[in-house]
Amino acid sequence: MTYWKSKHSVTSFVMASILATISLLPLIYSLKILMADTSATEVVERLYSGSVLNSLAFTISQAFLTAVTVSIFGPLCALGLFSFPKSYRKFSLTLRIASFCMPSIVVASGLILAWGRAGFFSKALLYLGFSNPISDIIYSPYAIVFANALMSIPFCSGIIFKRILEIPSAQYKSASMLGLGSVPVFKTLLWPVIKPVAVYFAGLSFLLSMGSFGALSILGTGPQSETLELALYRAVYYDGDWSQAGVLSVIHTLLCGFFALLMITSHSAAPIKNGTNGDLSFQFSFIGKTLKHSRILAVMLAGFSIVLDFLTLSPLAAVCAEALGFAWQENIGERLLGIESAAVTSLGFMLPAALITTVAAWIIVRAYCRYLYEKRYRTAAGLQLLALTSIIIPPMALAFGIMVVQSRADLAISQAFFISPALAAITLPFAISVLLPTYESRFSGTNQSRLILGLTEWTFIKKVEWTTLRTPLAMVFSISAALCLNETSLVTMLSDPSTPALTTTMMRLMNQYRFNESAVIAFTLMFATIVIVYYFYKSEGLDHA
Amino acid sequence: MLKIKYLTLTLLLVSSQSFATTSKELVIYTNDSFVSEWGPGPTLKKNFERDCNCKIKWIAAADGAAILARLKIDGLRSKADVVLGLDDSTAAAVDSLGFFAESGIPKMSNAIEKFHHHSPKLVPYDFGFYSFMFDTEARQKDGKLFRRPTSLDDLLTSDEFSKSILIQDPRSSATGLGLLFWLKSVYGDTYEKALSKLRQQALKVGKGWSESYSLFTKGEAPFVLSYSTSEAYHREVEKTSRFQALIFPEGHYAVVESAGILKTSKNKTLAKSFLEFLLQEKSQQIIASMNWMYPVIATTKNLPAAFSIIQKPNKILSLAPSIIEKNRRTWTEQWENTFRK
Numbered sequence: 001m002t003y004w005k006s007k008h009s010v011t012s013f014v015m016a017s018i019l020a021t022i023s024l025l026p027l028i029y030s031l032k033i034l035m036a037d038t039s040a041t042e043v044v045e046r047l048y049s050g051s052v053l054n055s056l057a058f059t060i061s062q063a064f065l066t067a068v069t070v071s072i073f074g075p076l077c078a079l080g081l082f083s084f085p086k087s088y089r090k091f092s093l094t095l096r097i098a099s100f101c102m103p104s105i106v107v108a109s110g111l112i113l114a115w116g117r118a119g120f121f122s123k124a125l126l127y128l129g130f131s132n133p134i135s136d137i138i139y140s141p142y143a144i145v146f147a148n149a150l151m152s153i154p155f156c157s158g159i160i161f162k163r164i165l166e167i168p169s170a171q172y173k174s175a176s177m178l179g180l181g182s183v184p185v186f187k188t189l190l191w192p193v194i195k196p197v198a199v200y201f202a203g204l205s206f207l208l209s210m211g212s213f214g215a216l217s218i219l220g221t222g223p224q225s226e227t228l229e230l231a232l233y234r235a236v237y238y239d240g241d242w243s244q245a246g247v248l249s250v251i252h253t254l255l256c257g258f259f260a261l262l263m264i265t266s267h268s269a270a271p272i273k274n275g276t277n278g279d280l281s282f283q284f285s286f287i288g289k290t291l292k293h294s295r296i297l298a299v300m301l302a303g304f305s306i307v308l309d310f311l312t313l314s315p316l317a318a319v320c321a322e323a324l325g326f327a328w329q330e331n332i333g334e335r336l337l338g339i340e341s342a343a344v345t346s347l348g349f350m351l352p353a354a355l356i357t358t359v360a361a362w363i364i365v366r367a368y369c370r371y372l373y374e375k376r377y378r379t380a381a382g383l384q385l386l387a388l389t390s391i392i393i394p395p396m397a398l399a400f401g402i403m404v405v406q407s408r409a410d411l412a413i414s415q416a417f418f419i420s421p422a423l424a425a426i427t428l429p430f431a432i433s434v435l436l437p438t439y440e441s442r443f444s445g446t447n448q449s450r451l452i453l454g455l456t457e458w459t460f461i462k463k464v465e466w467t468t469l470r471t472p473l474a475m476v477f478s479i480s481a482a483l484c485l486n487e488t489s490l491v492t493m494l495s496d497p498s499t500p501a502l503t504t505t506m507m508r509l510m511n512q513y514r515f516n517e518s519a520v521i522a523f524t525l526m527f528a529t530i531v532i533v534y535y536f537y538k539s540e541g542l543d544h545a
Numbered sequence: 546m547l548k549i550k551y552l553t554l555t556l557l558l559v560s561s562q563s564f565a566t567t568s569k570e571l572v573i574y575t576n577d578s579f580v581s582e583w584g585p586g587p588t589l590k591k592n593f594e595r596d597c598n599c600k601i602k603w604i605a606a607a608d609g610a611a612i613l614a615r616l617k618i619d620g621l622r623s624k625a626d627v628v629l630g631l632d633d634s635t636a637a638a639v640d641s642l643g644f645f646a647e648s649g650i651p652k653m654s655n656a657i658e659k660f661h662h663h664s665p666k667l668v669p670y671d672f673g674f675y676s677f678m679f680d681t682e683a684r685q686k687d688g689k690l691f692r693r694p695t696s697l698d699d700l701l702t703s704d705e706f707s708k709s710i711l712i713q714d715p716r717s718s719a720t721g722l723g724l725l726f727w728l729k730s731v732y733g734d735t736y737e738k739a740l741s742k743l744r745q746q747a748l749k750v751g752k753g754w755s756e757s758y759s760l761f762t763k764g765e766a767p768f769v770l771s772y773s774t775s776e777a778y779h780r781e782v783e784k785t786s787r788f789q790a791l792i793f794p795e796g797h798y799a800v801v802e803s804a805g806i807l808k809t810s811k812n813k814t815l816a817k818s819f820l821e822f823l824l825q826e827k828s829q830q831i832i833a834s835m836n837w838m839y840p841v842i843a844t845t846k847n848l849p850a851a852f853s854i855i856q857k858p859n860k861i862l863s864l865a866p867s868i869i870e871k872n873r874r875t876w877t878e879q880w881e882n883t884f885r886k
Contacts, residue, residue, distance in 0.1 A: 054885050118764030131686060139708070139749050222714055222750030223885040238610060238717045240617030497604055497615075508577065508607075510756065 012367030015360045016386035019425040023390040027397065029404040030249045046247045054223065055231040056251065058141070062227070063209035066148040071202035073149070073304065074156030075194045080305030081161050083298055092309050093161065096154030098530050099312050103486035103503060104214035106522040108147050109510055110315025111138060111219065113322050113519070120318050141225035147215040152205035154312050156198065157305075163193050182297070203263035210256055211394055214488035214503070218510055228252040229396040229489060236400060236493070246404075249397040257392035316526060322519035339521055342505040346485055349501060353423035354481040360387075360424065361431035361476055362469070365439045387432055390425040398422055399493035419494050423487055427480045434479060438472040482532040486525060569599040571815050574615060576608045576630040578755060578836070583782075585835035592831075593822050599815055607753040609635040609719035609802075616644055616807075626810035627819055629670075632800050634722040636667055637866040637873070645805040649817055650824075657841055660799040660863035667803035670823045671838035674797040674858050675723045676773035676790040677710065678758075683767030691767045697731060697793040700768065701742040708748045711757040711769040715877050720754045724770050725876045726869065727798035730862035736876070740883040750884065762788070773797065773858065777851035778837040796860030802838065 046052055081089055099107075114121050115134040122132035137146055167189060175185050213229045220230060228248050235245040364387045371380035390398075402418045443465070488503045495501055500508065502521055509518035580586035580603040590601045604625065606612045612628055613635045619625070623644070631639065639645055645666040652663045657672050677700060683691050685705065694700035700710070713721030732739040748766045751757035761769035773790040780786060804823060806816040822828055829840035830847045840848070 050885065051881065112760075112765075116760075116763070116765050217752065220750075220752075222747075223881045234716060236618070238614045240614055497606065508605075510759075 012363045012383060013386070015363050016383055019360060019421075019428055020386045020389035022421050022425045023393045023398060025401070025405060027250070027253055027393060027401055030246050030253075030397070030401045032404075042243070043247060046244060047251075051223070051226075051231065052244075052247065052251070055226050055228045055248070056255075058225060059210055059227040059229075059252075059255070062141070062145050062148070062225075063206045065142075065145045066152065066209040067202040067206040069145065069149040070152045070156050070205040071198045073153050073308070074201055075160055075198050076301055076304045077153060077157035077308045078160035078164065078194070079190075080301035080303070080308075081157070082164075083302040084305070089161075092305070093158050094534065095309060095312055096158035098534070099151055099316075100155035102151065102316070102529055103488065103522075103525050104147065104151065104212055105218060105488055105503060105506055105510070106319060106526050107151055107315050108215040108218040109506075109518060109522055110317075110319040111143070111147060111150075114314040114318035120321060121314060138219065139221065141221055143219040143221070144212060144216055144225060144227075145209075147219055148205065148209045148212055150311060150315070152201065152208065153308060156201035156205070157308065159201070160194055160197050163197055164190060167193060200263070203259070207256065207259055207263065210252070210259070211396065211489060213396060213492070214507070217507060228255070229394065232396050232400060233489075233493065236403070242404075245400055249400045252394050253392065253397045256394045256397075260392045319519050319522045319526060322516055323523035326516035326520060339502065339505060339524070342500055342502045342521070343524070345495070345499050346502040349419050349423060349491065350481050350484040352420040353427065353484040354477050356421065356424035357427045357431045357480040357484075358473055358477045360428055361435050362473060364428075365432060365435045366443070366465070368436070369439055369443060388429050391429045393426075395422075395426055395487065395490035396493060398426070399490045402494060419491060422490055422494070423484045424480075426487070426490065427483045430483060431476045431480050435469075435472055435476050438469070442468055478532045482529050485528060485532075569597075569812055569815055570602055571597075571599055571627065571812055571819060572602045572604065572625045573627045573629055573819075574604050574606065574612050574625045575628075576612065577605045579630055580605050583835065585832045588831050588835065589823075589828060592828070593819060597815065597818065599812075601819075607718070607755070610717055610722065611753070613638060613642075616642065621809055623807055623809055625807055626812045626816045627804055627806055629804040631667060631803050631805065632719045632723065633661075633863070633866070634719050634726065634800075634869065634873075636664065636801075636803055637869040639664070639666060639805065641870065644807055644809075646808045646810070646813065648806055648820060650820055653824075653842070656839065656843055657799075657801050660861050661801045662863075662866050664803075664866070667805045668820045668824070669801045669803045669841050670820075670829075671832050671836055671841060672799060672801040673772040673774045673838040674799055674861070675720065675727050676771060676775075676792065676797055676858075677768045678761065678771045678775050679789050679791050680761065680764065680767045680787065681789060682787050683764065694791060697795045700791070700793075701739060701746055706746050706768070708746070709767050710743070710746045711749055711751060711761050711766045712743070712747050713754055713757055713770060714750050714752055715880055718751070718753045720770055720772075721750075722873070722877070723798055723800055725880055726864055727862065729872075729876060730798055730864060731795045737879055737883065740880055744883050744886070747884075772800070772838065773855060774837045774839065774852075776855045777849060780851035780854060781834075781849045790855060792856045792858055794859070796862045797858035798862045801841075 081092060084092070113119055115132065115138055116122065117132070117135045119132075119135070122135055125132050134146075137143055171189055175189060180188070210227070211229055212227065213233065216225065216227055216230050220226065226234075228251060232245050232248040232252065235241045235248060364383060368380050368383050368387075371377070371383065393401075399422070402422060406418075486503065488507070491501050492504050492507065495504055497504075502525060506518045506521040506525070509521065575586065578584050586603055590603070593599075594601060604615075606615050609631045612630055616623060616625075616628065621644075628645075647665045648668050650668050657669055661669060661672070677694075679691075679693060681690075681693075685691060691709070692705065694703065694706065700706055712724060715721035715725050728739045728743070729736050749757070749760065751760070754771065757769050758771060758775075760766065761771075768791075771790075773792065776788060776790040779788045804820055806813055806820070810816050823832070824842060826842065826846070829842050832838065833840045833852070834847075834849045839852070
């Protein structure tokens with residue numbers, strides 16, 4: 001085993017270590033400030049204070065409710081999709097995947113525009129003589145669960161749908177020949193596929209719901225619905241209480257870390273080993289017939305699916321209507337020029353972050369695969385651990401840590417030097433999860449071929465890896481770019497108010513008199529995200545996500 | 546040869562930049578609504594820059610509370626020269642922070658004397674009264690129009706107004722904090738009971754005034770916590786009497802907006818001349834007609850006609866800064882405990 005004692009293995013560790021340090025160092029500094037500024041008794045007092053306990057309880061309970069809702073309705077809405085024609089399925093799947101990458105502030109503002117007391121649909125319902133059942137939810141603490149679920153259920157159901165399609169059609173044919181009813185088919189064929197994905201997504205949505213700063217800042221209802229993240233933001237930006245922020249930051253990190261590790265170690269949504277054999281028409285007709293064993297069930301599932309698509313589409317449609325209506329009335333050119341500098345700031349964060357993420361993910365993934373190939377499992381695990389460190393650090397806590405690192409913040413410096421690397425650290429785990437399966441499937445064993453052919457490593461990278469991985473790397477770049485473009489909490493916390501990004505400008509406009517102008521930015525963000533996600537989906541990156 | 550050309554070009558660019566930035570820059574922290582396109586900021590900036598050979602750079606935050614928080618973060622590294630938009634609730638904290646220099650502008654005998662407590666560090670530039678705005682076209686779930694409440698107590702206790710008021714979070718909003726002072730001034734010892742009543746009637750607690758007000762004008766709720774002068778804006782600009790200020794017999798809490806010069810400012814003379822400029826008659830008229838607050842100097846010239854139509858409260862309430870500073874935390878905690886349930 002003489003190969004791969006190259007610089008690249010070292011580079012991978014250096015790269016992963018730098019990004020892990022960016023994630024961890026702020027936490028260490030947060031702890032330091034906490035210990036320096038606050039006595040142990042004071043920390044305990046703060047921990048038991050009503051506001052911290054209240055934030056903690058609300059954070060966990062809303063995340064738990066979201067996870068339960070996702071794990072129940074995700075599978076139901078996925079099964080419902082089998083009752084629809086191909087064209088609708090295609091539309092529905094694109095919508096469901098796009099909704100996951102949509103900025104939470106777009107969804108939240110869209111919910112008010114669509115379902116608020118004076119929203120588009122509320123007015124329509126009132127006109128028809130009905131009352132709006134959702135407006136009461138919009139102004140309650142459940143609004144945040146509703147918004148989070150609306151972003152997670154569609155994606156979860158889309159993935160479950162794709163997984164069900166991956167079941168080899170031979171299994172369906174056997175079930176068909178045996179004349180199995182809907183319950184045995186569900187138990188033996190579908191449930192083993194649905195269960196891991198539903199559990200995985202329950203965990204993922206739980207983790208994502210622990211943040212949700214963007215949605216909460218628009219749909220929040222005061223102290224009753226204050227998450228740890230919002231409390232941390234308030235402690236820094238309104239109370240100037242850094243010790244309180246330190247306590248909240250550490251609690252939030254510990255909580256996220258605990259649940260992230262629990263999710264990673266207890267379960268992963270492993271791909272189906274044998275893959276699909278492509279006989280999709282048979283699979284559809286079989287599942288369709290199985291569902292028809294119980295007409296009520298089939299109608300109910302189709303109903304769930306339609307309602308989900310309608311609810312997912314409604315806030316986005318409301319944002320479009322508001323933005324286009326405004327553009328119709330006003331000089332849209334002038335308005336767009338107004339957000340030009342915000343777009344430049346956002347691009348300034350997004351492009352370097354996506355580039356760092358893509359390069360880092362590539363270097364780390366190729367080194368990881370080679371360690372596995374060499375059976376150096378501990379080294380591989382070490383590298384993986386470093387690369388995934390950031391998954392345990394919530395973005396707001398990371399941002400607070402960065403403020404502490406530069407001793408109480410110069411936001412212009414934060415914006416210039418820290419935001420992009422921090423965004424890269426946050427998106428790295430997602431990028432690795434997209435790139436790793438592709439790299440594994442295309443390059444396992446090629447190391448030996450490289451040696452036989454006598455290629456240098458650099459020639460191999462240039463001639464073989466770059467040619468083969470160009471599309472997956474573009475996918476990684478685009479998904480990282482979408483995530484960075486829409487990231488709200490870290491950017492809000494660290495960006496300089498004199499040069500705000502798109503997300504911060506939108507939040508500022510939402511907090512002013514300017515609903516329709518914020519809809520223009522929401523529309524811009526939504527359009528950019530859909531374009532990126534559509535590209536991602538077209539490249540079949542969905543299977544690896 | 547090419548290198549020399551590039552070098553010359555770069556030097557020219559750099560020198561042109563340095564020549565371009567010879568005029569002084571006055572950095573002003575203020576609130577969003579002041580510098581928005583319909584606010585007084587852009588016009589005042591144009592007028593001041595015309596005479597001062599300087600540039601004004603606005604840095605906007607949500608409101609007075611957010612500005613103060615920004616100052617706390619900046620500490621002594623603040624790049625701002627002037628802070629504009631501090632009201633009584635935040636002004637009380639100014640002394641304890643120690644960030645402000647004495648303004649050097651003498652106390653004026655003016656319209657706010659009865660309810661404003663003078664500070665040598667802050668210069669008042671407009672004032673108004675907290676009030677609930679009422680949407681006269683708002684309908685209840687059964688389609689009937691909402692009744693106009695007759696008093697603060699009526700608004701806070703009648704079942705028909707349950708989940709109908711948009712208020713602001715006193716932890717992040719100056720108007721939200723102002724409401725607590727108003728309730729404390731009216732209800733005194735029964736303040737906590739009043740908070741419980743308010744809790745029943747509140748539809749949403751917004752982070753700041755703008756957010757709540759935008760929801761109100763969209764028709765999401767029939768009442769919003771605002772200023773009595775908000776009615777003048779709707780009458781004058783939108784030519785509508787749909788949105789009206791509710792004037793209650795219990796009285797209304799006065800709010801005075803002030804500006805101050807930061808100790809760390811390197812342009813103190815320019816900053817002082819800006820504060821003096823704010824108090825000139827023309828600037829006061831601009832502020833009144835674009836910030837929709839009353840001018841602090843006694844002038845009625847060129848004021849929007851709506852100012853003479855809207856009602857002024859018969860009873861004006863205010864609390865001393867020392868009382869506010871002493872009790873603010875407790876009152877806010879009481880609010881937080883009530884609204885957490």
